[in-house]
Amino acid sequence: MPDLRVLVVEDDPVAAEAHRTYVDRLPGFTCLGVAGTAARALQVLARGEVDLVLLDMNLPDGHGLDVVRRMRALGNQTDVVAVTSAREVSAVQAAARIGVVQYVLKPFAYETLRDRLTAYARQRKAAESGQVVADQDEVDRLLHPATVSSSVPKGLAGSVLDRVVQLLGNREGWTAEEVAASIGTSRITARRYLEHLADQGQALRTQRYDGRSGRPKVEYSWVAES
Amino acid sequence: MPDLRVLVVEDDPVAAEAHRTYVDRLPGFTCLGVAGTAARALQVLARGEVDLVLLDMNLPDGHGLDVVRRMRALGNQTDVVAVTSAREVSAVQAAARIGVVQYVLKPFAYETLRDRLTAYARQRKAAESGQVVADQDEVDRLLHPATVSSSVPKGLAGSVLDRVVQLLGNREGWTAEEVAASIGTSRITARRYLEHLADQGQALRTQRYDGRSGRPKVEYSWVAES
DNA sequence: CTCATTTCGTTCATATCGTTCGCCACAGCG
DNA sequence: CGCTGTGGCGAACGATATGAACGAAATGAG
Numbered sequence: 001m002p003d004l005r006v007l008v009v010e011d012d013p014v015a016a017e018a019h020r021t022y023v024d025r026l027p028g029f030t031c032l033g034v035a036g037t038a039a040r041a042l043q044v045l046a047r048g049e050v051d052l053v054l055l056d057m058n059l060p061d062g063h064g065l066d067v068v069r070r071m072r073a074l075g076n077q078t079d080v081v082a083v084t085s086a087r088e089v090s091a092v093q094a095a096a097r098i099g100v101v102q103y104v105l106k107p108f109a110y111e112t113l114r115d116r117l118t119a120y121a122r123q124r125k126a127a128e129s130g131q132v133v134a135d136q137d138e139v140d141r142l143l144h145p146a147t148v149s150s151s152v153p154k155g156l157a158g159s160v161l162d163r164v165v166q167l168l169g170n171r172e173g174w175t176a177e178e179v180a181a182s183i184g185t186s187r188i189t190a191r192r193y194l195e196h197l198a199d200q201g202q203a204l205r206t207q208r209y210d211g212r213s214g215r216p217k218v219e220y221s222w223v224a225e226s
Numbered sequence: 227m228p229d230l231r232v233l234v235v236e237d238d239p240v241a242a243e244a245h246r247t248y249v250d251r252l253p254g255f256t257c258l259g260v261a262g263t264a265a266r267a268l269q270v271l272a273r274g275e276v277d278l279v280l281l282d283m284n285l286p287d288g289h290g291l292d293v294v295r296r297m298r299a300l301g302n303q304t305d306v307v308a309v310t311s312a313r314e315v316s317a318v319q320a321a322a323r324i325g326v327v328q329y330v331l332k333p334f335a336y337e338t339l340r341d342r343l344t345a346y347a348r349q350r351k352a353a354e355s356g357q358v359v360a361d362q363d364e365v366d367r368l369l370h371p372a373t374v375s376s377s378v379p380k381g382l383a384g385s386v387l388d389r390v391v392q393l394l395g396n397r398e399g400w401t402a403e404e405v406a407a408s409i410g411t412s413r414i415t416a417r418r419y420l421e422h423l424a425d426q427g428q429a430l431r432t433q434r435y436d437g438r439s440g441r442p443k444v445e446y447s448w449v450a451e452s
Numbered sequence: 453c454t455c456a457t458t459t460c461g462t463t464c465a466t467a468t469c470g471t472t473c474g475c476c477a478c479a480g481c482g
Numbered sequence: 483c484g485c486t487g488t489g490g491c492g493a494a495c496g497a498t499a500t501g502a503a504c505g506a507a508a509t510g511a512g
Contacts, residue, residue: 075298078325078506089358092368093349097305098298098327103369105362112362126315140329142318154454159433162361184435186501191461207508214458215508284510381490402469417470433499440467441499 003030009041009067010034010056010083011066013203019054019083028121038062041068048210050078052120055093055100057084068098079124081116083108085169105162107169109202109220133225156196160185164193168203168222175208175217194220229256230277230347235267236260236295236309237286245280245309254283254347264288277302278346283310283317287392291317294324305350307336307342331428336435348428367427377391383420383447386411390419392450394429401434420446 006023008031010016016034023031032050035041038059044050057064068080082095085106093172102116106108118122152158163183168174180190197203197220204223232249232386235259236242242260249257264285270276283290289398294306308321311332321329327349328342349368358364389409394400406416423429424446434443 016474069298070299072295072324075295077320079323089359089368090354093366094303096369097325097327098302100369102325103365105359105365108362123319134309142315142322142329152499157433157499159361159363159431162363164504165488166361174498186437188461188502189500208241210458211510212458213456213510215460215506217459256509376493380488383490386490413468414470414492415490418491420472435500436465436467439465440496441469444470 003031003066004051004124005029006052006053006054006088007032007044007050008034009036009038009059009064010054011036011058011060012056015056015211019113021118023054023117025140026114026117029117033177034082035077036060038064038067038070041067043072045076045078046074048076052117053080054083055080055189057080057082057086065094065098072098079120081120098216105166107165109165109197109200111200140182156193161196164197165189165202165222170199173206173208173219174221175219177217177219229254229276230350231256231258232278232280233258233267233270233276234260234280235262235264235290236280236282236283237262237284238282241282246341249278249280249343252340252343255343262286264290264293264296267293268300271297271302272300272302273303278343279304279306280309281306283308291320291324292322295328300323305346307346309339345427364430372422379422382419385400386415387419387422390416390423391428391448394423394446398447399434399445400447401445405446433439 006029008023010017010019013036020034023029033044035044036059038061041053041055041059045053054068055064059067064082064084073077080100080219081102081104083104083106084091086092087105093101101120104113104116122158129131139140151159160163160183164179167179167182174194176191176194177187179194180187183190195205198205202223203220206219206221208219209216234242234245234249238324239262242262246257246260248295249255254424259270261270262285264287267279267281267285271279281290281293284342290310297304297306306326307328307330309330309332310317312318313331318329319328327346330339359368362421386409388403391407393405400420402417403413403419406413409416420429422432424431428449429446430449432445432447434445436443
């Protein structure tokens with residue numbers, strides 16, 4: 001099977017470039033290009049060379065879901081993966097209703113996107129075998145494909161990790177103690193998760209010098225990715 | 227919440243009447259009417275009084291998915307449940323891509339339709355309360371809602387399950403141990419029922435940090451019954 | 453250089469989880 | 483009546499996610 005051709009739609013140039021790098025790094029996927037606006041995205045899609053759209057919801061000239069609506073109105077059935085920081089339940093459900101195949105919360109770990117895209121590729125491959133379903137269970141599996149969750153190491157809880165990732169995306173320069181206070185755990189626990197992210201290359205360790213006496217604090221920041 | 231207004235689209239008059247009866251029998255749902263053709267369906271939908279469409283794929287004047295496409299093209303975002311005997315994998319996936327929320331194979335048992343519709347009602351309720359998701363796992367549950375099975379699985383007793391459900395409705399944040407004490411079973415048994423509910427998407431798992439040493443407790447809460 | 457100070461980072465205790473295994477009641481059967 | 487299979491349950495036992503405690507490390511002050 002040839003590579004799946006992906007279009008990245010994202011207005012922040014830094015994030016856009018990061019997503020492009022992510023996608024190209026994945027075997028089986030090629031990033032066809034980047035669009036920074038809804039208009040530009042529709043323009044590229046009109047060429048009909050795109051298999052999959054990585055779509056941000058916040059665009060300068062309109063909402064991401066509007067792009068999908070306009071695509072569908074034009075008869076374009078290209079699959080869409082929402083990549084966004086919109087956390088409202090209504091936003092997720094609206095996306096589901098319009099036929100978005102995956103919904104990835106920003107900020108995300110590289111592994112998350114990788115898992116979602118490979119899961120999508122598997123779905124798509126299965127679809128091409130063109131069969132007839134036997135029972136309701138099979139229908140359900142097709143309609144609601146299982147989402148593989150990236151494995152968290154022993155000693156760490158996935159839900160806590162998600163919250164830490166979310167915090168890091170909010171602003172730069174978190175100390176373990178600040179994170180601990182925000183999520184309601186001890187400094188030790190917060191540090192465990194931060195260190196995990198740093199080991200994975202998803203967070204960056206730096207020092208904060210207050211000018212006062214004593215050992216400097218360690219700051220953790222989300223990696224925008226090279 | 228007022229009843230959800232349902233439109234049945236089905237060309238076979240006998241089946242149509244049966245579906246209408248099914249829907250009206252369900253608390254929380256009202257059948258607004260029956261349409262035997264795609265044209266008639268679009269006509270009724272234009273009035274904007276419909277919350278949910280039970281849609282057959284084989285209509286005398288067009289395919290069911292075309293009805294959905296035309297609805298979307300007209301800006302109509304009404305939710306659609308496909309009720310059809312179309313068993314092609316491509317049909318199911320096309321339905322998923324166009325944003326069909328459920329896909330029920332004909333012929334179906336009354337219980338099947340009931341479970342799908344009540345599951346849908348719960349999703350919808352959660353969206354309307356303006357909730358915000360905490361982590362990626364919750365997003366996945368929303369995007370690919372678990373299809374609830376009416377049958378109680380092996381190893382669980384229906385009467386006990388009912389009592390657990392009742393407890394969860396009383397207040398938020400039950401641990402397995404608290405539930406066990408309230409219904410007079412062991413923690414292990416209580417946990418079995420709570421896990422079942424969580425797997426079905428009816429309960430939510432979160433962690434409770436008491437600030438003390440030791441592994442945190444797992445809290446179970448009823449989903450979005452604000 | 454030495455000390456006071458502040459935070460780090462590791463080790464260990466601990467509370468809870470989650471799974472395995474066996475018990476018991478009960479129903480079906482000869 | 484005994485035997486057997488099955489469903490529902492709980493005790494027991496690692497596994498695991500956490501915080502307390504404490505020495506180590508990094509800095510500024512004198």
